Amino acid sequence: VLGPRWQAYQLITPETPAFTCQPHLCDAHCCRKFTVNMGDGEVARLERTTGLIPAEFLEVEDGRPIALPLAQPYVLAHRQQGCHFLGADLGCTAYPGRPEACRLYPHFVVAFDLEHGRAQRDRAPELPGLVESALAGEDTGAMVPLLLRHSECPGFTGEPLGFEAWSSLFRATAKLQSEVDVIESAIS
Ligand code: SF4
Numbered sequence: 222v223l224g225p226r227w228q229a230y231q232l233i234t235p236e237t238p239a240f241t242c243q244p245h246l247c248d249a250h251c252c253r254k255f256t257v258n259m260g261d262g263e264v265a266r267l268e269r270t271t272g273l274i275p276a277e278f279l280e281v282e283d284g285r286p287i288a289l290p291l292a293q294p295y296v297l298a299h300r301q302q303g304c305h306f307l308g309a310d311l312g313c314t315a316y317p318g319r320p321e322a323c324r325l326y327p328h329f330v331v332a333f334d335l336e337h338g339r340a341q342r343d344r345a346p347e348l349p350g351l352v353e354s355a356l357a358g359e360d361t362g363a364m365v366p367l368l369l370r371h372s373e374c375p376g377f378t379g380e381p382l383g384f385e386a387w388s389s390l391f392r393a394t395a396k397l398q399s400e401v402d403v404i405e406s407a408i409s
């Protein structure tokens with residue numbers, strides 16, 4: 222329904238089981254597989270919370286962090302076993318300062334364009350307002366916000382969310398995504 226780019230995603234509804242990260246079920250799949258891009262603020266936060274200098278946790282060239290021509294130019298260092306910060310117990314050793322993509326995963330909000338029958342990827346700043354209007358039962362026109370989960374994550378094993386928890390998750394995901402549009406990095 223969402224188009225080929227979104228085949229890896231499923232809709233989250235109030236009936237969807239609640240999520241808890243269970244890295245032993247997937248061998249920390251997301252921390253091994255995905256490339257994580259970051260902006261200056263995220264790099265500064267990781268520097269502050271880990272006590273490391275950026276060259277120690279970013280991909281480097283000639284000893285200097287690589288800066289790609291993107292809004293989030295820096296790339297979290299990947300080692301043979303996955304992310305630089307992935308611990309032996311499959312936990313994140315940089316949890317308090319982890320990048321926004323890690324805070325967001327495995328949830329995403331997209332604005333679905335009913336008129337053209339596809340999800341729009343460039344509407345991040347509008348997402349919180351759109352979600353608020355939809356939750357209030359207002360007419361959002363041709364643009365409908367959808368809360369999605371990444372299909373490969375096995376952490377959806379809890380009780381059904383229920384409307385309140387679903388609404389909160391919807392709002393929180395839209396807010397985080399609007400602050401840093403991390404979809405590109407999270408699914409690349
Ligand atoms: S894929 Fe899901 S369950 Fe596995 S480590 Fe990532 S967030 Fe946790």
Ligand code: SF4
Nearest residue numbers: 252304306307313323
């Ligand atoms: S920073 Fe932490 S949560 Fe993010 S990919 Fe690395 S180990 Fe996983």
